[in-house]
Amino acid sequence: MSIYDVAVIGSGPGGYVAAIRCAQLGMKTAIIEKYKTLGGTCLNVGCIPSKALLDSSHHYEHAVKHFADHGIEISGDVKINLEKMIARKQGVVDQTAGGIDFLMKKNNIDVFEGVGAFKDATHINITKADSTVETIEAKHTIIATGSKPSTLPFIKIDKKRIITSTEALKLKEIPKHLVIIGGGVIGLELGQVYRRLGAEVSVVEYMDRIIPGMDKALSRELQKAMKKQGIKFYTSHKVTSVKTSAKETVVTADDKKGNPVEFKGDYCLVSVGRRPYTDGLNVEAAGVRLNDRGQVEVNDHLQTSASNIYAIGDVIKGAMLAHKAEEEGVFVAETLAGQKPHIDYNLIPGVVYTWPEVAAVGKTEEELKEAGVKYKSGQFPFRALGRSRASGDLDGFVKILADEVTDEILGVHMVGARCADIIAEAVTAMEFRASAEDISRMSHAHPTFTEAIKEAALAATENRALHV
Numbered sequence: 001m002s003i004y005d006v007a008v009i010g011s012g013p014g015g016y017v018a019a020i021r022c023a024q025l026g027m028k029t030a031i032i033e034k035y036k037t038l039g040g041t042c043l044n045v046g047c048i049p050s051k052a053l054l055d056s057s058h059h060y061e062h063a064v065k066h067f068a069d070h071g072i073e074i075s076g077d078v079k080i081n082l083e084k085m086i087a088r089k090q091g092v093v094d095q096t097a098g099g100i101d102f103l104m105k106k107n108n109i110d111v112f113e114g115v116g117a118f119k120d121a122t123h124i125n126i127t128k129a130d131s132t133v134e135t136i137e138a139k140h141t142i143i144a145t146g147s148k149p150s151t152l153p154f155i156k157i158d159k160k161r162i163i164t165s166t167e168a169l170k171l172k173e174i175p176k177h178l179v180i181i182g183g184g185v186i187g188l189e190l191g192q193v194y195r196r197l198g199a200e201v202s203v204v205e206y207m208d209r210i211i212p213g214m215d216k217a218l219s220r221e222l223q224k225a226m227k228k229q230g231i232k233f234y235t236s237h238k239v240t241s242v243k244t245s246a247k248e249t250v251v252t253a254d255d256k257k258g259n260p261v262e263f264k265g266d267y268c269l270v271s272v273g274r275r276p277y278t279d280g281l282n283v284e285a286a287g288v289r290l291n292d293r294g295q296v297e298v299n300d301h302l303q304t305s306a307s308n309i310y311a312i313g314d315v316i317k318g319a320m321l322a323h324k325a326e327e328e329g330v331f332v333a334e335t336l337a338g339q340k341p342h343i344d345y346n347l348i349p350g351v352v353y354t355w356p357e358v359a360a361v362g363k364t365e366e367e368l369k370e371a372g373v374k375y376k377s378g379q380f381p382f383r384a385l386g387r388s389r390a391s392g393d394l395d396g397f398v399k400i401l402a403d404e405v406t407d408e409i410l411g412v413h414m415v416g417a418r419c420a421d422i423i424a425e426a427v428t429a430m431e432f433r434a435s436a437e438d439i440s441r442m443s444h445a446h447p448t449f450t451e452a453i454k455e456a457a458l459a460a461t462e463n464r465a466l467h468v
Contacts, residue, residue, distance in 0.1 A: 001329045002110070004030045006336065007124055007138035009116040009281070013149050014038020014313035015144030021333035022142075024109035030136060031109055032116035032126055038100040039093075040146050041314075042322040045166045050189055052089040054353055066392060067222045074155055080197055086170055086428070109356065112136070119285035121306045127388040138427025140308050142332055144325070145281060147314035148189065148272035150406060152181075154241060155270055159246045162268045163454050169465035177265035179251050181239050183210035187271030188226070192354050195231050202232045202263050204253055211236055211352060215364040215413040217379075217399060222415055225395045225402055242268055277392055291317075302332050310335075321437065324348045342391040349427055356382075356395045359423035362411030362430055365401060374404040378436065378460025380452050382416040384468045392418035398452040400426075400436055400460045407435035419448050425453055436460040 005027035008019045015031060016038060021030045037044055047185045063078045112134070114126040119135060126134045149164040151157055159167050168190045180187040183205030195201040203210065209219040210233065223233055236256035242321045243250045249268040255261050283290065287306040289297045296311035298304055304311055308333045313325030327343050334341040335351050352358035368375050383394040396416025403411050412426035429439055439457035444450050450468075461467040 001127075001135055002030070003137045004028050004139070006030070006142065006333075007032060007116075007136060008142045008144055009124070009312075010144035010146055010315075011038040011100070012144060012146045012313060013042050013322040014146075014329040015040065016249065016327045016329075018077055018144060018312060018329030019109050019144050020103060021106050021330045022336065023109050023370065025333060025337040027336065027414075029107075029109045029334075030112060030138070031104065032112045032114065032124065034115045035187060036115075037094075037097040038104070038315070039097050039113070040144075040383050041148075043096055044093060045169060049089045049093050049169045050165070051064055051353055052092040052145065052195075053085065053188060053193045054355075056085045056088060057193045058355060061168060061196040065132045068095045069101045071391065078231060080174070082172070082174060082197070089169065115280050117144070117252075117280055117282040118288070119282075120334070121286045121308060130419070139337055140310065141286075142329070143281070143283075143304070143309065143311040143315055143385050144313050145277050145280075145315050146289060146325075147320055148277045149270070150273045150275045152242075152272060153432060155181075155239075156242075157270060158244060161247075161249045161266070162242055162270060164270055168267075168269050168297055171267070175265065175267040176268050177202070179204065179249065179263045179265040180271055181242070182268045182271035182273070183207070183212075183233065183235065184273065185211065185271060188222075188352060188354050190269060190271070192226065194230070195229060200265075201230070202234065202265070203253060204237045204239060205233070205235045206238055207235065208256075211358065214350065214352075214367060215399070215411070216359050217397075218315055218360065218413050218415050221396055222352070222354065222356065222358055225415075226354065234261070234365055236356060241305065242270075242292075247306070274314065274320055276418065278315060283380055300329055301335055317347060319348060319350065321348060321350065324409065344431070347427055347430055351423065353420060356393070356416045357419040358415045359419040360413040361412070361423055361427050362409070363401065364408075364411060364413065368410060373410070375401050376404050376436075376460055377412055378456045378458065378463070378465070380455035380465050380468060382449065382452055384455070385447065385451055387449055387451070388417065390447065391392060391417065393449075398422075398456040400439075400453070400456040402436040407437055409434055409439070412456075413452070414448065414452070416452070422450055422453065443460050 006022045008031045011033040019031045061419045114128040159283040177200040236254040239253045251263040289305040311327035314320040379399040382388040398414040401411040436457040455465045
């Protein structure tokens with residue numbers, strides 16, 4: 001029987017990063033993955049493939065709608081080869097998965113392919129594809145089994161007409177009408193992909209706004225921008241049934257007045273969030289407790305009710321984000337090594353990779369109001385930037401919320417071009433507890449999109465933005 005200092009169950013961003021950090025710190029490490037490729041949901045059917053399709057569809061949309069504005073004339077029709085687009089996406093996934101394989105070998109991490117299940121707190125049974133079982137012993141185990149798409153009790157996912165994000169990433173045709181249940185990150189990103197490619201897209205959302213977990217101003221701005229792109233939104237609609245035939249799906253929902261509304265399409269994407277995935281893990285045998293939401297219970301050290309077992313990522317409480325899982329993976333590895341790591345969950349940024357992009361870190365206005373915190377707000381529109389006019393990306397703004405007395409930045413919220421990258425400046429500033437005045441005094445290269453952060457900081461400091 002092989003014996004390890006640490007065994008990691010699950011090879012997503014949290015799992016494989018935890019394994020690498022454990023190995024770097026001198027621990028003999030194993031990683032267990034039920035699928036043939038490493039990388040988990042994020043790499044195989046989540047973050048990476050969705051961004052590849054967003055990028056490809058963005059190129060197509062630019063060619064069709066915007067090239068002429070730049071003096072680029074194309075003779076003949078611009079055509080979509082969906083099969084090739086999907087193949088390119090898969091190539092990106094395969095290349096990235098190969099990179100993780102390399103990192104496992106480089107760090108001398110043993111990889112086991114199979115379903116990991118606890119025999120007890122220190123032994124793990126690994127059931128392989130041929131049904132054989134291998135048992136390993138681990139002094140410590142890190143549960144990093146991630147999440148799976150959620151659904152509603154009355155919806156049966158057939159993976160043909162009623163689909164999840166997994167199937168939406170490999171369709172063989174462009175939908176005529178894609179009905180999306182859920183106005184969160186995943187639904188909006190995939191909805192934009194297929195809208196760009198020519199599909200009619202309808203988003204049916206139970207809450208009164210899209211991306212409901214983010215600042216209300218971001219919700220309004222993104223919905224306005226996506227409406228201009230032709231996506232239809234039906235907020236405050238409660239889905240009551242989804243029926244399907246060979247070529248059609250019918251989604252029925254009650255509007256805000258309680259009146260039934262039907263949405264007919266050839267595909268229905270169910271995008272109502274994700275659930276923690278512990279199926280087959282046999283946590284009871286190890287003495288690991290789950291809460292009533294199916295999440296693994298952990299303390300502030302990410303330690304489960306079994307003292308030698310830890311859990312990270314989507315399988316525990318908190319935002320289901322790849323980079324959050326990575327931070328937790330490093331945190332556990334360094335804790336096991338006797339170090340004193342820290343994670344500030346308030347400073348884990350959230351991003352929506354639509355175009356315009358949406359990004360945020362820290363507290364929203366709604367949270368500050370609810371907590372009774374006195375704050376000031378500064379906002380600056382992207383359309384006032386020279387770089388935005390040069391690229392034609394005029395939608396959006398940056399909003400900075402700062403403490404009314406100390407001027408410390410409490411939250412940064414933005415929607416616009418390249419916000420997924422720009423948000424890192426805000427995270428850096430807040431990690432060092434910068435004030436709005438600190439940012440306002442920093443030199444920002446001109447012309448850049450990041451100038452909007454400086455201008456928003458000026459607006460928050462003394463309402464003295466320079467270019468608006």
